[in-house]
Amino acid sequence: MEILILGGGGQVGTELKAYPWPETVSLHAPDRASLDITDEAAVARIIAARDWAAVINAAAYTAVDKAESEVAAAWRLNALAPAILAAATHAKAIPLVHVSTDYVFDGSSSGA
Ligand SMILES: NC(=O)c1ccc[n+]([C@@H]2O[C@H](COP(=O)([O-])OP(=O)(O)OC[C@H]3O[C@@H](n4cnc5c(N)ncnc54)[C@H](OP(=O)(O)O)[C@@H]3O)[C@@H](O)[C@H]2O)c1
Numbered sequence: 639m640e641i642l643i644l645g646g647g648g649q650v651g652t653e654l655k656a657y658p659w660p661e662t663v664s665l666h667a668p669d670r671a672s673l674d675i676t677d678e679a680a681v682a683r684i685i686a687a688r689d690w691a692a693v694i695n696a697a698a699y700t701a702v703d704k705a706e707s708e709v710a711a712a713w714r715l716n717a718l719a720p721a722i723l724a725a726a727t728h729a730k731a732i733p734l735v736h737v738s739t740d741y742v743f744d745g746s747s748s749g750a
Pocket of ligand 1: 650700
């Protein structure tokens with residue numbers, strides 16, 4: 639089975655690539671230069687390219703100290719890109735695993 643890892647060059651992505659996956663798993667981890675996940679058309683192309691068993695998104699805007707001065711950049715990566723990925727994977731019924739932080743979503747639907 640083929641699994642697509644996004645943000646494979648980051649801390650979480652690097653650990654995901656190093657994980658001892660079963661031999662049946664083939665990982666694909668394009669870097670940002672190959673795939674900008676805020677580019678809807680590029681995401682659509684890679685989702686259509688293979689019969690992915692799952693997509694794992696470990697790409698994120700993580701420069702928290704800069705987020706308040708780079709609001710647009712943070713929003714594109716942490717809000718727009720997950721929405722693009724969710725729509726593209728949902729259309730092909732591909733499971734999407736989105737790695738985030740409890741600073742963004744604490745796991746309760748009410749947000750309380
Ligand atoms: N690290 C932790 O201990 C930890 C703990 C809990 C939760 N998390 C969560 O896990 C997620 C990833 O964290 P991290 O620490 O691995 O972050 P990171 O080291 O900053 O890695 C982020 C990755 O996203 C890539 N990226 C940035 N913009 C992109 C774009 N437009 N298109 C495609 N890829 C892009 C970066 O590529 P470049 O290398 O080219 O910039 C980098 O590989 C975040 O949501 C974070 O909150 C992390």
